[in-house]
Amino acid sequence: MTSTTIRDNIKQVQATIAEACARVNRDPSTVTLVAVSKQHPADAIYTAIDAGLTHFGENRVGEAMEKIPEVNDHTSIKPVWHMIGHIQSRKTKNVLPIFDVVETVDRMKIARKLSELAIEHNITLPVLVEANVSGDEAKYGFELSGWQGNPSMKQQFFQQFGTMLELPNLDIRGLMTLAPYADDAETSRPVFADLRHLRDALCDHFTIELPDLSMGMSNDYPIAIEEGATIVRVGTAIFGAREY
Ligand SMILES: *Cc1c(COP(=O)(O)O)cnc(C)c1O
Numbered sequence: 001m002t003s004t005t006i007r008d009n010i011k012q013v014q015a016t017i018a019e020a021c022a023r024v025n026r027d028p029s030t031v032t033l034v035a036v037s038k039q040h041p042a043d044a045i046y047t048a049i050d051a052g053l054t055h056f057g058e059n060r061v062g063e064a065m066e067k068i069p070e071v072n073d074h075t076s077i078k079p080v081w082h083m084i085g086h087i088q089s090r091k092t093k094n095v096l097p098i099f100d101v102v103e104t105v106d107r108m109k110i111a112r113k114l115s116e117l118a119i120e121h122n123i124t125l126p127v128l129v130e131a132n133v134s135g136d137e138a139k140y141g142f143e144l145s146g147w148q149g150n151p152s153m154k155q156q157f158f159q160q161f162g163t164m165l166e167l168p169n170l171d172i173r174g175l176m177t178l179a180p181y182a183d184d185a186e187t188s189r190p191v192f193a194d195l196r197h198l199r200d201a202l203c204d205h206f207t208i209e210l211p212d213l214s215m216g217m218s219n220d221y222p223i224a225i226e227e228g229a230t231i232v233r234v235g236t237a238i239f240g241a242r243e244y
Helices: 003-023 042-050 061-074 089-095 108-121 151-166 185-206 221-226
Strands: 032-036 055-058 080-083 101-105 125-132 170-176 212-214 231-234
Touching (some): 003 042, 003 221, 061 089, 089 108, 101 108, 108 170, 151 170, 185 212, 185 221, 212 231
Parallel strands (some): 032 055, 032 231, 080 101, 125 170, 170 212
């Protein structure tokens, strides 16, 4: 993909975000665009930085360990790096030094490890808890499909969430989810609404604020914004198709 195309794509995505915000009376500044740069070279990221983007998402620790320091050394602004992929336990220690936000706290073990590492590094790490509200078996995240009609599932998760809130040096900012891929983006709407309801229920229960909802990808981010997303993770619509 040429840098001109990437620049045009970014303008297009930003316009689409503004239109979605207008439909539901939201201020576009309440939506953070995370450009998902996985599988794309550092040059593509430089183009996006030149176009004004500051948040980037990567999903593999190994790839990120090479790319993130390279990009950081090359640019005058320090991008905000979001970890958006499943973290294997033994790789957790490599996450802290390079990522600024971890969106994929998908089990208690990772929450505990990130807390321990954040203490060691003497930082407070912003994190999101990944909730699998759609019941898609291929996805990671706390199992929460049908939580509204399943009191024991809800109770177990709320208990775990309470434990995570107590872990030192983690700043739990909200929830993240992936909707199952579907040709019709409207299919994602109930999934996104469900995540928002879960967030609201947690806020009520613990009397806390959870400002962030990370939901929506290239195919469905306008709908995610209509349903309250504060973070959208957009890869293909900015950088083009990934080659594996
Ligand atoms: C790859 C990925 C995205 C971006 O997907 P696109 O369809 O390319 O926009 C968003 N979120 C997560 C967790 C991903 O792994």
